[in-house]
Amino acid sequence: MAAINRDDVAHLARLAHIEMSADELDRMAVELAVIVDSVKSVSEAAGEDVPATSHPIPLTNVFREDVVGHTFTAEQALSGAPDAYENRFKVPAILDED
Amino acid sequence: MTELKNELIHHSAADLAAKLAAREVTAVEVTQAHLDRIADVDGQVNAFLHVNTEEALAVAAEVDAARAAGGSAAEELHALAGVPIAVKDLIVTIGQPTTAGSKILEGWHSPYDATVVKKLRAARMPILGKTNLDEFAMGSSTEHSAYGPTRNPWDLDRIPGGSGGGSAAAVAAFEAPLALGTDTGGSIRQPGAVTGTVGVKPTYGAVSRYGAIAMASSLDQIGPVSRTVLDSALLQEVIGGHDPFDSTSLTDPFNDLVAAARVGNVAGMKIGIVKELHGEGYQAGVENRFNESLQLLKDAGAEIVEVSCPNLKYALGAYYLIMPSEVSSNLAKFDGVRFGMRVLPKDGPMTIERVMGATRAAGFGDEVKRRIILGTYALSAGYYDAYYGSAQKVRTLIQRDFDAAFAKADVLISPTAPTTAFKLGEKLDDPLAMYLNDVATIPANLAGIPGLSLPGGLADEDGLPVGIQLLAPARQDARLYRVGAVLESILEEKWGGPMLAQAPVLGSATTTAGGSN
Numbered sequence: 001m002a003a004i005n006r007d008d009v010a011h012l013a014r015l016a017h018i019e020m021s022a023d024e025l026d027r028m029a030v031e032l033a034v035i036v037d038s039v040k041s042v043s044e045a046a047g048e049d050v051p052a053t054s055h056p057i058p059l060t061n062v063f064r065e066d067v068v069g070h071t072f073t074a075e076q077a078l079s080g081a082p083d084a085y086e087n088r089f090k091v092p093a094i095l096d097e098d
Numbered sequence: 099m100t101e102l103k104n105e106l107i108h109h110s111a112a113d114l115a116a117k118l119a120a121r122e123v124t125a126v127e128v129t130q131a132h133l134d135r136i137a138d139v140d141g142q143v144n145a146f147l148h149v150n151t152e153e154a155l156a157v158a159a160e161v162d163a164a165r166a167a168g169g170s171a172a173e174e175l176h177a178l179a180g181v182p183i184a185v186k187d188l189i190v191t192i193g194q195p196t197t198a199g200s201k202i203l204e205g206w207h208s209p210y211d212a213t214v215v216k217k218l219r220a221a222r223m224p225i226l227g228k229t230n231l232d233e234f235a236m237g238s239s240t241e242h243s244a245y246g247p248t249r250n251p252w253d254l255d256r257i258p259g260g261s262g263g264g265s266a267a268a269v270a271a272f273e274a275p276l277a278l279g280t281d282t283g284g285s286i287r288q289p290g291a292v293t294g295t296v297g298v299k300p301t302y303g304a305v306s307r308y309g310a311i312a313m314a315s316s317l318d319q320i321g322p323v324s325r326t327v328l329d330s331a332l333l334q335e336v337i338g339g340h341d342p343f344d345s346t347s348l349t350d351p352f353n354d355l356v357a358a359a360r361v362g363n364v365a366g367m368k369i370g371i372v373k374e375l376h377g378e379g380y381q382a383g384v385e386n387r388f389n390e391s392l393q394l395l396k397d398a399g400a401e402i403v404e405v406s407c408p409n410l411k412y413a414l415g416a417y418y419l420i421m422p423s424e425v426s427s428n429l430a431k432f433d434g435v436r437f438g439m440r441v442l443p444k445d446g447p448m449t450i451e452r453v454m455g456a457t458r459a460a461g462f463g464d465e466v467k468r469r470i471i472l473g474t475y476a477l478s479a480g481y482y483d484a485y486y487g488s489a490q491k492v493r494t495l496i497q498r499d500f501d502a503a504f505a506k507a508d509v510l511i512s513p514t515a516p517t518t519a520f521k522l523g524e525k526l527d528d529p530l531a532m533y534l535n536d537v538a539t540i541p542a543n544l545a546g547i548p549g550l551s552l553p554g555g556l557a558d559e560d561g562l563p564v565g566i567q568l569l570a571p572a573r574q575d576a577r578l579y580r581v582g583a584v585l586e587s588i589l590e591e592k593w594g595g596p597m598l599a600q601a602p603v604l605g606s607a608t609t610t611a612g613g614s615n
Contacts, residue, residue, distance in 0.1 A: 004475060008475070009471060012471045012474045012475055012478070013471060014455075015474050015478075016426060016458075016470050016471060016474045017430075017433070017451065017454040017455050017458055018455060018458045018459055018462065018467055018470065018471070019443075019452075019455035019456055019458070019459035020459065020467075024467075028467070028468065028471060031468060031529055032468065032471060032472060032475070034529075034530055035418060035468075035472060035529060035530060035533075036472070036475070038414075038415065038418070038530055039414075039415035039416075039418050039419055039485075040415075041411075041412060041415055042412050042415040042416050042419060042485070042488050042489050042492055043484045043485070043488040045409065045412040045416075045488065045491070045492050045495065046488060046491035046492055046494070046495055050491040050494050050495060051491070051494055052487060052490035052491050052493070052494065053490055053491075053493035053494045053497060054316065054490055055316055055346070056302045056316060056317075056493070056497075056543075056544070056545060056546025056547075056572075057301070057302050057303050057346075057348065057546045057572055059303075059345075059346065059348075061345075062345040064342065072209055072210075076209040077209070079207065079209050080206050080207065080208075080209070080436070080437035080438065081435070081436055081437060082434060082435070082437075082438070082439065082440035083440065089435050089436060091435050091450050091453075092442075092448045092449060092450050092453050093447075093448060093449050093450065094449070094450050095449070
């Protein structure tokens, strides 16, 4: 497996929507390289015949009747929002129009 | 009155419930005694992020009124009605802020209660407040809280474990008889071990996760924190059960836990020592106390067998791929739009994407950022099979190892953590060293099996608490309570009382630590 470098971290930070300073990228690249190195043995642990476990206790999917249950009022749903306008979340521009 | 209040805080939840039922004390007196204790010592311990004085006293007064009214109002009271409890601040509550230990949620109020909180309210247990934690439950020391670390009541310069250090320290410092925690890789059990308290991670799905802010959904589990094994059993029976709001919650009944804690013997039970979960890498004092507990269980009639789970050597690695992957997905919702903080970029175009980047940069701490980036990496195209896919296969191998081990033993036993509490700051700059604290607790989360940590004595070299961990097959939580209660009773007989009676005195001179329990 490839090692993780500073450019990778910068790319991942963009994907994860976390702005990072140059210092932070330097530090994070070193720390993550150590962590990634320590977990790489995992890829050699299991053969192809071993099934993956995504959920610890096997369950089949759960369905319920398609009826309206508890719902929040618009006021409740917006109560923790940083900004709201007429029963809607208010956000800055979705598209860069500059 | 002061005498009475100070005495009240040292009782177990079971004893308080009995005193309340016998009308020897009122719920208001019990609740006030704990609120006074919080006022007295929490400046030193920092276990609480929010204290819920008014509501807790109002609920206590309702319980007292129902009891005084007699008849059906009194008869319908739950056995733990009026016994106060603290709630980890990862679990959402109406009427109190929920921060998850993060700046990004500072001042946020949930519009709904977690299912476990609804159950506490239905049982009329006064909620004393919200306890401190590593940000979004990511850490093993509570040092990653945005609101300052919690301190270990045994030594205020040391960590109380994490992520649920606040809940464990609150119970250890007699600020609450009970608390709720969450355990993704050991966050209930490891703080229990280093603070000399009891903590249980139930079987995955035995307690609804609805309203616990998700860290890693396939690993997270809410569970009890207490000073005695019986108290944890009582609390798990309150909070457990199927919940239609959590599709992963089990429909199995878990109503034999309190009875199991009262069985009182382990004769003929097979207890398995996991070869890979002690020895090298474990502090000498931890190993000594562990061996002592084994001998005591043997003397009590249990058969000790050795088992091997060879794939546990991959557990930490698999955990640090699966957990961050799920973290990166679960924490995507903190986007500066729907709840919590919004930070605007200092300059340049004001797009939602840039607002998100600035908000998450300012709102998340270092450990959260590390795990989000690591998870984003593990899930990215080209790496998914090698990382996340492989880690999920390791999960299968570990489950198979446990299946084989439980064919030979009814329960498994190990130290809960490899060391006693370390100094604040000691491992803060070394993430990998911090992660190693959870080496013995992580396997249970990967396999979905239940685990309990109880006090196993003090390490010879530093006089600090050592935790003993018991593990049982999925759905067999009752076995943990049966064996745990027996070991606890044998150890307390040896010590001449509860281990916390040996903890240093905190707070003002009128308050004494230890005492009856």
